[in-house]
Amino acid sequence: MARIKKLPLSFYRRENVLQIAEELLGKLLVTNKDGVITSGRIVECEAYAGAPDKASHAFGGKKTNRNKVMYEDGGLAYVYLCYGIHHLFNVVTHFKEIPHAVLIRSVEPAKGIEEMLYRTGKKQKDHTLTRGPGNVSKALGIYTTDSGISLTGKSIFLADDGFVYTEKEVHASPRIGVDYAGQDALLPYRFYIRGNPFVSGKPK
DNA sequence: GAGTAGATCCTCT
DNA sequence: GAGGATCTACTCA
Numbered sequence: 001m002a003r004i005k006k007l008p009l010s011f012y013r014r015e016n017v018l019q020i021a022e023e024l025l026g027k028l029l030v031t032n033k034d035g036v037i038t039s040g041r042i043v044e045c046e047a048y049a050g051a052p053d054k055a056s057h058a059f060g061g062k063k064t065n066r067n068k069v070m071y072e073d074g075g076l077a078y079v080y081l082c083y084g085i086h087h088l089f090n091v092v093t094h095f096k097e098i099p100h101a102v103l104i105r106s107v108e109p110a111k112g113i114e115e116m117l118y119r120t121g122k123k124q125k126d127h128t129l130t131r132g133p134g135n136v137s138k139a140l141g142i143y144t145t146d147s148g149i150s151l152t153g154k155s156i157f158l159a160d161d162g163f164v165y166t167e168k169e170v171h172a173s174p175r176i177g178v179d180y181a182g183q184d185a186l187l188p189y190r191f192y193i194r195g196n197p198f199v200s201g202k203p204k
Numbered sequence: 205g206a207g208t209a210g211a212t213c214c215t216c217t
Numbered sequence: 218g219a220g221g222a223t224c225t226a227c228t229c230a
Contacts, residue, residue: 046222048222055222056222057222064215064216065215065216066214066215066216080214080215080222081213081214081215081221082214082221082222082223083211083212083213083214083220083221083223083224084211084212084213084214084221085211085212085213085223085224086222086223086224088222088223090222103222105222128224128225131224132223132224133222133223134223134224135223135224144214175222176222176223177221177222177223181222200223
């Protein structure tokens with residue numbers, strides 16, 4: 001295992017959420033729950049660019065009890081429950097009052113696979129283990145109670161182990177599951193690793 | 205393989 | 218009271 005470095009706050013506190021989303025590919029998402037460590041390499045994510053973005057919860061500057069975390073300084077976790085079943089994990093970026101966020105859609109299991117299998121109730125590791133945002137949170141043990149915590153703390157953080165994907169492997173496409181957003185649903189704000197079996201949607 | 209419906213519950217109106 | 222940044226299983230072919 002290569003040396004890993006926790007990403008600093010300066011990584012999140014930048015203006016270009018698209019660039020951050022792209023750079024998150026290949027990074028490690030690590031959770032430490034009651035001393036149990038699980039981690040995965042990010043292979044798919046989506047950017048949500050604040051108030052002008054219809055697909056974002058913060059569209060039009062809307063601020064509610066649920067999404068207020070997005071208005072905080074970058075470097076926090078924003079977790080919320082979707083469809084009453086799935087916990088979706090987001091990384092808050094930019095600075096205070098600007099509700100940018102990056103949704104982690106898929107990771108490739110790295111550490112603690114046994115624990116992930118246990119959490120998801122699966123018998124063996126396959127490409128469905130951490131494919132899709134709902135499964136990522138489930139496998140890594142992320143819940144809505146983790147919303148608002150710092151990503152530089154010890155229970156959930158992002159790290160860099162020096163691994164990088166080449167430009168050829170990184171692709172952009174429209175986001176998934178946001179058809180209601182009209183034109184904004186077509187924006188190429190989704191970044192993924194081409195050919196990786198853990199990327200949701202159709203392989204291409 | 206492709207298309208569709210149901211699950212399930214918190215949040216906002 | 219409606220609906221959602223999803224997933225799975227089931228149907229039909």
